[in-house]
Amino acid sequence: MKNLPRSIPSLFALLLLFTYTVVAAEDRPYPQIRVTGEGVATLPPDMALLSLAVTRDAPTAAQALEETSRAMRDVLAAMRKAGIEERDLQTEQFAIHPRYRDEPAQVKGEPPTPRIVGYTVSNGLSVRVRQLESLGAIIDMSVRMGVNQGGGIQFLNDDPAAAITAARTAAMQDALARARTLAAAANVGLGAILDISEQSYQPRPMMMARADTVMAEAGAVPIAGGENSYRVTVNVVLALEQ
Numbered sequence: 001m002k003n004l005p006r007s008i009p010s011l012f013a014l015l016l017l018f019t020y021t022v023v024a025a026e027d028r029p030y031p032q033i034r035v036t037g038e039g040v041a042t043l044p045p046d047m048a049l050l051s052l053a054v055t056r057d058a059p060t061a062a063q064a065l066e067e068t069s070r071a072m073r074d075v076l077a078a079m080r081k082a083g084i085e086e087r088d089l090q091t092e093q094f095a096i097h098p099r100y101r102d103e104p105a106q107v108k109g110e111p112p113t114p115r116i117v118g119y120t121v122s123n124g125l126s127v128r129v130r131q132l133e134s135l136g137a138i139i140d141m142s143v144r145m146g147v148n149q150g151g152g153i154q155f156l157n158d159d160p161a162a163a164i165t166a167a168r169t170a171a172m173q174d175a176l177a178r179a180r181t182l183a184a185a186a187n188v189g190l191g192a193i194l195d196i197s198e199q200s201y202q203p204r205p206m207m208m209a210r211a212d213t214v215m216a217e218a219g220a221v222p223i224a225g226g227e228n229s230y231r232v233t234v235n236v237v238l239a240l241e242q
Contacts, residue, residue, distance in 0.1 A: 031240035032194060033182060037175025039234075041166040042227045045155035048135050050127040051092065052142050053149035057120050061096055064121040071146030072123045078145045082138055084127060093124030124150065130158075136221040155225055167232040168198070175236040183240065191239030199233045 054071045058064035079089060097120045102112035127142075129135050139151070157163070183190045 031188075031242055032237055033179055033190075033240055034235065034237050035175045035178045035182070036199070037171040037173070037178060037234050037236065039167040039170025039172070039174060039232045041163040041170065041230050043157050043160060043163045043230070044227055045132065045225050046130070046158055047156050048129045048132060048223075049154040049156055050129055050135070050139065050142075051124065051150045051152040052127060052147045053093070053122055053124040054146050055120060055122040055149050057099065057118055059118050061098075061119040061121070064119045065096070068121040068123050072125065075125065075142055075145045075147060078141055079127060079138070082134065082141065083131070084129070084138070088128035088130065090126045091124065092126040093122065095122045096120070097122075122149065132223075132225060136223045139221045139223075153223075155228060157228055160228070160230055163228075163230045164232065167230050168234070171232045171234045172196075172236070175234055179236065179238050189241035191241045193236060193238050195235075195237040197235045199235050 052075070054068050054075060056064050056067040056071065058067060076089065080086075098116045099118045099120055100114040101117045103115045104112055106113075125147075127138070129138055135153075179190060
């Protein structure tokens with residue numbers, strides 16, 4: 001080391017200083033802004049998903065099954081006659097359950113003994129109704145044909161792609177508008193977009209109050225269709241120019 005030129009230590013020190021400066025520059029956070037935008041688009045429903053069930057009780061499982069099957073065959077035949085296509089009829093649940101009754105214990109102080117006294121058979125049916133004007137009549141007909149459980153209704157859209165696209169566009173516009181407002185308030189400029197992500201989009205049918213109802217045949221169950229809302233949320237990161 002004694003024979004090294006005096007400039008070598010100075011060169012080492014300069015290199016160390018340069019390395020520290022580069023690392024410090026890399027560690028320094030780049031000015032940026034993160035915003036979240038939300039967009040919503042609505043559509044009137046064009047079909048409904050109806051959940052129905054036939055349930056029968058009988059002393060034996062075989063008898064309960066026979067009675068349930070007979071009623072469901074009548075329901076399916078009536079659905080086809082009403083114009084419901086095979087692709088829109090689907091069994092969704094089938095169950096056989098024993099029914100119990102507690103018998104008094106033979107020995108005093110003992111708990112009662114459960115005894116099977118019959119069976120319950122349930123056969124569920126999912127029906128997609130594409131002609132909403134007939135929905136009320138179909139519900140009324142299904143009850144008259146033997147349906148005695150269910151009745152849940154979901155109003156859907158066969159193709160919500162356009163509404164989802166509109167919600168995405170609105171969400172992005174909302175995010176950029178928020179970024180411009182914040183940047184102006186902070187007296188800084190906006191740079192390039194660094195990242196875009198869609199946090200969530202869940203098109204969920206939601207009932208909304210409306211004055212009109214889905215037109216139904218005279219005497220049928222009155223049905224309100226409302227509107228479906230499709231919601232999209234986006235996260236956007238932009239650079240800041242100071």
